[in-house]
Amino acid sequence: MASEAFEPVGDSRVQHRRSLVNGFNYHYLYAEPANGVFQATVFLIHGWPDCSAGWRYQIPLLLDMGLRVVAPDLMGYGGTDAPEGDIALYGFKRASDDIAELAKIVGAQQIILGGHDWGGAVVWRAALWHPELVTHVFAVCTPYVPPTEQWVSTEDLVKGPLPQFGYQLHLASGEVEKFINDEQSIRQFLKGVYGGKGPNGEMLFSPEEGVIAKNLALIGDSRLLDGKMLDYYVQEYNRHGIHSTLNWYRTRKTNFDEELELVEQGKSTISIPTLFVQANHDSVLKPSMSKSMEAFMPNLTRGDVDATHWILMQKPAEVNIIIKEWLQGQGFGSKANSSL
Template sequence: MPLQPIEPGPDPRIQHETTVLNSFTYHYLLGVPPGGNFKATIFLIHGWPDLSLGWRYQIPLLLDMGFRVVAPDMMGYGGTDAPKVPPNPINLYGIKRASDDIAELAKQLGAERIILGGHDWGGFVVWRAAQWHPELVSHVFAICTPYTAPHEQYTSLEDLVKGALPQFAYQIHLASGEVEKSVNSEESIRQFFKGLYGGRGPNGETAFDPNQGVLAENLPKVGESRLLHGKVLDHYVKEYSRHGIHSTLNWYRTRKTNWEEDLALLDRKTISIPTLFVQATYDSVLKPELSRNMDTYLPNLTRGEVAATHWALTQKPDEVNAIIRKWLEGQGFGTRSSL
C-alpha cells in the first residue's frame, strides 16, 4: 500500500513546532518514527512558491525508513517570520542566513550531523549549507536544483538572461515588485497557485512563463490544478495570506548579497560528502544541461532523473521517493531503523 502524504493541519505522523532561530521565529514540521528512535535526522528545505508541506509525499517515506524529519517554513513563508526589507537587510533572505538558521535548529534539536534535502531555492540552500557548515552536514540531495560553484566575478541577473539563461527572465519579474500588485488578496493568491501549479484557462492560457514571469492578465482565467487542489490548496492560500506574497519574493532580490557572501567559499567549491541530484527532465527553467558539469565539484555524486516538470516532488512522488530510498540505502541507511 503506497504511503499517504502528510495532511495539512493535524496529522498524527508529525508535529507543528515553532522556535526562535537567530532572533526570528520559525515554524517547522517535526516527524519522529513510532517508538521515538531514529537512525539520523533529515532536514527538508522547500523553495518558491512552496511550504514545508511541499515535502508531504517524502516525509512518510523517510519516517518509514527510520529517520527523524525536520521541514521548516523558510524565511518569509507560512508560519515563519517575514521581516520587512527595508528597514531590515535583504540578506535575511539570503542563502547564508538560511544555512545558519538550519545549523541553529539542528543544534536546538541535538543533531550533531544531519542529512539535507532541498528543492528549488531549497536546493541552492542545501548545497551552500554543506559548504558553510561542513562539520554538520553528512549527506546532501537536491531535487531539480543543480549545484553551482561560488564565482569570483559577479554576473547580474539581467546579463545572465541576455546570455546563456533566457529562461531566468521570470526572476527579474518576481524581484521587480510587479507581482504583488496583482497577487494581493485571498482570491488572487488562490488563482496564482492554480496557475503556477499547472492550471490553464479555457483556451489554454497559462499563468507563468519562464521568459516573462507571472502573467497577471491570465490569473482570473485559470482553472483547477491537478497538482495543488482541495484542502492542500486551501492550506497554501491560508499560509500565503499571512504575510502576502511580497516576503517570499525577497529571495529573488538577493543575487548580489548571495554572491558577496559566497566569496568566503571560493576555496570550498568541492563538496566531497555523498550527494544525490535528481533531474526533472521536463523542468522548463532548471533544464538538464545546467547540471552537465556538476561532477567536477561533486566527486561523490549519484544522479537520478524523473520524467516530470519542476513540481517533481508532487507530480511523480513514487519515482522521486524510489530514487531517494535507493540512494539512502546505498549510503548504509537500511529500510527501517534497527534501534
C-alpha cells in the same frame, strides 16, 4: 513507493512546531518514526512558491525508513517570520546558519540535508558553510553551481546562457505584489503556478516573462494542488502576502558578496555523498545545466524522472524510489540506532 501524503492539519504523524531561531520565529514540521527510534535526522528545505508541506509525499517515506524529519518554512514563508529591511535575511548564508541553529534546537549534531528549487540551492550552500553539520546532501531539480569571484547579474544570465531566467527579473521587480495581494488572487496564483490553465489553455507563468497578470482571473483548478492542501497553502501565503517570498529573488548580489569568503577559502568542492534528481521536463532548471557537477562532487549519484519542476508532487513514487535507494546505499533505512 508513493507513501501516503500527510494531511496539512491534524495528521498524527507530523507535528507543527515553532522555535526562535537566531532571533526570528520559525515554523517547521517535525516528525519521528512511530516507535520514537530514529537512525538519523533529515532536514528538508522547500522552494518557491512552496512551503514545508511541499515534502508531504517524502516525509512518510523517510519515517518508514526509521529517520527523523525536520522541514522548516523558509524565511518569509508560512508560519516563519517575514522581516523587512535587511535583504540578507533571505540569502543563502543566513538560511544555512538558521538550519544549523535549528539543528541544535532539535538536538541533531549532524544531519542529512535535502532541498527542492530554492531549497536545493540552499542545501548545496549549507554543505559549504557548515561541513561539520551536513553528512549527506541531495537536491531535486536544482543543479550545483560553485561560488565564483566573477559577478554575473540576473540580467546578464537572461541576455546570455539562461533566457528562461527572465521570470526572476519580474518576480524581483515589485510588480507581482500589485496584483497578487489578497486571498483570492493568492488562490488563483497558486492554482496557476501549479499547472492550472484558463478555458483556452491560458497559462499564468512563463519562464521568460514571469507571472502573466491578464490571465490570473481565467485560471482553473490545478491537479497538483487542490482541496484541503490548496486551502492550506492559501492560508499560509495569506499570512504575510507574497512580497516576502519574492525577496529570495532579490538576493543575488548579497549571496555573491557573502560567498566571496568561500571563494577565498577555496570551498567549492562538496566531497560528502551527494544525490541530484533531475526533472527531465523542467522548463527552467534544464538538464543541460547540471552537466559539470561531477567536477565538484566526487561522490555524486544521479537520478532522473520524466516530470516537470513540480516533481515532488507530480511523480512522488519515482522520486521516493531514487531517494530511498540512495539512502539505503549510504547505510540508512535499517533498524540500527544512531544519534545523528
